[in-house]
Amino acid sequence: MGVILSYIWKTDEEEQEAELEEDGPWSLQELRRKFRQTPAGLIELNLQNCGxxxxxxxxxxxxxxxxxxLSWNKLTxxxxxxxxxxxxxxxxVEHNQLSSLPAELADCPDLAELHAGWNSLSCLPAKFRRTTSLKVLSLYSNDFRSLPDSVPLMTNLEYADFEHNSLKGLPMSMSRSKVNVLKLGMNQFQHVPPVLVSMPLLEKLDMSSSQVSSLPDIIGDMPHVKSLNFARNCIKDLPPTICELSxxxxLNFLQNKIAxxxxxxxxxxxxRSINFEGNTLSTFPSEVCAISSLEDVNFNNNHIEFLSVHISNLKRLTALRLSNNRIPSLPNSICELVELETLTLMGNKLTxxxxMFDSLRNLQHRSIDSGLDLFNNEMQMPPRHVCDSGVESVFQYLREIRRTKPVEVSRRKILVFxxxxxxxxxxxxxMLHGKSKLALPDEQTHVLEQHTWTVEGERFQVNDFGGQQMYHVTNQLFFTRNAVNVLVFxxxxxxxxxxxxDVGNWVQAVTAQVPDAVLLLVGTHSDLCSAADVQQRRAEILATMQQRENAVVEDINEELFKMKEALNGERHGLFAGHNRFAGMSTEERTECHTLLQQRLTSRPVxxxxxxxxxxxxxxDGIPLLVHTLLQFTQNPQLFPKTVVPESWADLERQLTESRNGPEHFLTYEQVVTMAGDVGLTEERLIPALRYLxxxxxxxxYEDNLMLKEYVFHKPSDLxxxxKAxxxxxxxxxxxxxxxxxxxxxxxxxxxxxxxKSRFLKGGQMSxxxxxCFLSNVCADHQSLSVVVNLLxxxxxxxQLPDSEAAPGLTGPSALLFLPC
Incomplete structure (x- = not known):
């Protein structure tokens, strides 16, 4: 007691002397400067991550x-x-090196929460059993092999977290515990401890990531339980008694073996919520459609081939997750789920x-496991470009389809680089002419040459890209989907x-613009190589290409793991300052997660x-090349059919016909007039232009204040x-x-x-x-202004500041800097 009193009662002189004992950042005065008041009005001292x-x-x-x-230090x-x-x-005191806690903590009369996860604790002081104020006890990621006897005796304990320890069972004394929330995930349980059924106030039980293979029949004898989490176990069947949990x-049974x-x-x-993601369900359980209280349903990553029309009974549903199943179509009744905010359908067989899908007016834009996700389907109506552009684009497309009618169009491009x-x-x-005509050195392609190729009744646009270094920046403007990308070396x-x-940089350049690009690799001048050399180089290139791809996928998965680590650790305050995702805002983290997921699922073919x-x-090899190209372009999985509203097809036809005119581009007002001729109002025109x-x-470029006033209906003019x-x-x-x-x-x-000197030596161009460069292409003031904004x-x-322009230069004084 004397020790305690010596800390509590001190004279003013003793207090002043004590302040002199330590100086620098750990003096009493400096520590008080670190105080902050929480929104609840409590005084907090944060010494996290101070070494x-x-x-x-x-x-x-x-x-x-x-x-x-005191988290994230080195305290023993x-x-x-x-x-x-x-x-x-x-x-x-999370994430330190504590092997024990002082018994004197039990003498803190108001201590309500103790967070000591990620240490080396294996027991609690016996004195803790007399603790009456403690409501939250968090001891995840320690070395407990059995639950401390003091835990059931903590009379006001409501929340106990023993995740990620080495527990195999629970003492029978837990039947006296008044704990509401018990977290036992990532332990070594092979069975559900029977004592759990006897806990009078237990409402939430988490036994995820254990080794449980079955649930006991007595699981139904838990009258107050509201949440069961048995994710990542080995459960094959659910006992009928689980249906007695009134x-x-x-219910969370993510990643089990339930059929x-x-x-x-x-x-x-x-x-309200069921999660059976990652099981072996082959059909959408019809029984689920009778639970009208459901708000969140997760059946991602199963084998579901059919979605019941009775899904419309779930009127309160706000989230329906069905990604990575085998669903070929959606029932019309799904359009009655007007409260839906999240519908994930990635990786199915939808076309x-x-x-009336736009009746789902509350659907959100795609983000982390939420919003509308149609990625990686064989979408024809709407086309993939529309689906990837967000929920509003999908809705606009469907409204336009209903106003006019669907029209099937075919587009096939071959990009050679x-x-x-x-x-x-x-x-x-x-390829085009079936005979040899070797290009001379002075006939090299400059920027891009376009050809039309008709073979076996199919019509293709063939783009031949210039390979010089200076053209690499311009090539990216013409990489698009619905194209076979032929890499030639x-x-x-x-x-x-x-x-x-010869290979790697080109693969990277193409996939940066079109992540899921279809690639065809062609080696030329085979007549100058022996068969052995060809075979060796083929094997070496393909192996290196695959190794690079595996490395990229591994990096993305590592980034996603870090993202999940930050999200999981956030609730414990673990990763602040130790995970670069932890400092991001929710919006930034959502965008980053979406981009990472897209990069992972949109891998090149x-x-x-x-x-x-x-x-x-x-x-030699030319007939095989032609045959392979035809096979690629006729593969519906790689190049699905495209269905667009008739009004969009009519607008495209008008824009195509206007290419015969002398204009390099049209003003936006000209296109509005043109759209009116095919029945498109200006409001309905915008989605059509976005798609085209x-x-x-x-x-x-509607995101550019100046360029949005112009439509480049002849991209080839660029x-x-x-070239100029x-x-x-x-x-x-x-x-x-x-x-x-x-x-x-x-x-x-x-x-x-x-x-000339300024241009050649410093890339500066007035x-x-x-x-002068564009005199044969477009020299009027308006065209020149548009070109500058395009560049x-x-x-x-x-654009360089006017002050850097040299006096006496002809024309406008502003200088442009061309890095290339």
Whole structure:
């Protein structure tokens, strides 16, 4: 007692002397500066993650502290003096190195919460059995092999967390415990302890991630239980008695081996949430449709092939999770679930949605395991582009379909890319014309060449991308879905050191724009290689490509694990400062999780083999290449049919016909007028333009204040613009003998030299010089302004401050900087 009193009663002089014992950040004065008042009005001292190996003595004199946070330190003991904190209500000592707790903690009269998870505790002081104020005891991730005898005797204990220990059973004395919430997950239980049934006030039981293979029949004798969590166990069958839990509100049997539910489950009239994700259900249990109280249903990752029409009985349902099943269609009755906010259908076999699907007006945008998720289906109506654009795009599409009618359209593109000199153009000529015509060195493709190819009654657009380094930035503008991406490289010149240059960097560039791109690998100049060399290089390239892909997937999974770790640890306050996701806002974490999930599920379709060809007279491999391309494009899983509203198809046809005109682009007002001719109001026009932009038929940048006023109905014209700016013959072009600099730029020879020097040495281009480059493409002021904004949009150029412009330059004084 004398020790205790020495901390409590001190004269003013003693207090002043005590303050001198420690200085720096652990003095009494400095510690008090760390005080903060919680929203509940409690005084908190947060010493989390301060590297403490022992408690500063001044802490024991802070008698006004009500919440003390010592988590994420290196403490091996707390000390008997802790009992001097007479007003202490909440103590956090998680993630330290404690092997015991001081018995004196029981003398803190107001201590209501003790959080000591992630230490090395294996027992509690006997004195704890006399604790009357403790309501929350959190001891997860310690070394308990049996439940301390003191726990059942804590008369006011309501919440006990012993997750992630080594418990195998519970003492019979637990029948006297008044605990409401008991968390026993991640222990070594093989059976459900019978004593749980005798706990008079138990409402929530968590035995997840244990080794339980069955539930006892007496499980039904728990009159007050509201929540059962047996996730990640080995349970195959549920006993019929589980249907006698009259108060049950939540059932969680995630990742077990359950193939069917007991019929009597429909009697659980208070059930609000059920989770049977990751089991072996082959049908959606019809009994579930009779539980009108349900609000959240999770049957993700099962084998469900059919969704009952009686799903409409679940009028209160706000979340229905059915991802990764085998569902081919949705019943029209699902449209009656007007309270739905979350509907996850990723990874099924859906091709279309019910026409009245937009009746689900409360559906949210996709986020972490919530909102509308239609990813990884074979969607035709709406098309995948629309589904991926969010719930409002889906609704707009369906409303337009009902106003007009559905029309099936076919689009097939072949994108051919690879390093300069790989033989792309020669290969394309051999494909298109069935004969050899080798491209000469001065016939290299600049930016992009487009061809139309008709074979076996099918019509394709073939895009031949220039391979020079300066064109890599512009290539990204033309990568789209619904295309076979043909990566071409010279197998004769290939060596392991060239993998990134010839293959890896191109795969990365394409999948950055189209994550689930379909890739076809073609090695050219096979006539210059031996069969053995071809075989060796084929095996080496395919193996390296797969290794890189495996590494990417592993990295994404690791990031997702860290995200889940942060989410799971957040409730314990464990990961602050130790997990980079923990500091994010909910919105940021949601967006990051969504992007990671998309990256994981949208993986490229990598080639399982490689085609080797020769574009010389023999045309070796060319017939196989043509056959393979046709197989790819006719595969409905890779390239599903597309159904669009007739009005959208009519608008696309009008825009296509207008390509015969001289304009490089149309104003938005011109397109509004054009849309009116096919019955589209301006409000209904916007979803149509968004869709046509997504599939690459037009370019419309509604997020750009200036560019949204223009619709680029001839994307191929951008090729001419980029060719004019990103020239391979720049040295030949930039001569004063080229009269464009006098005729268009009105430059003197001296001005020209300055302009040329600034451009070649520093990438600086005046708008006047840009007008000279574009003189044969678009030289009027409006076009020039649009081009400048396009270049900025794609980050192909940046505007330098006017102050950096040299006086005397012809045209506008502002300078553009072209990094490439």
């Amino acid at each position: 403490l190996a022992s408690l500063p003595s001044a802490v024991f004199r802070l008698q006004e502290v009500q919440i003390l946070n 003991h707390l000390g008997a003096g802790i009992c001097a904190l007479r007003q202490l209500q909440v103590l956090y 108060s049950i509100e939540e 069917k539910l007991p019929p009597g489950i429909s009697h659980l009239t208070k059930l 279309e949605l019910p026409l 690879g390093e300069s000199g790989a033989g792309k153009t020669s290969m394309i000529h051999a 010279d197998i004769h010149r290939y060596s392991a050191s060239r993998y990134d240059r 990598l080639p399982q083999d490689m085609i080797v060809v020769s574009s010389a007279d023999s045309l 932009h997504l599939i690459g038929e037009i370019l419309w 090729i001419d613009i980029f 700016i990103f020239r391979h013959d720049i040295e030949d072009f930039l001569t004063y003998g080229n009269d464009v600099f006098r005729r268009v730029g009105h430059m003197t020879k001296q001005q020209f030299r300055l302009v 708008v006047g010089l840009l007008r 900025k949009k794609f980050e192909l150029c940046y």
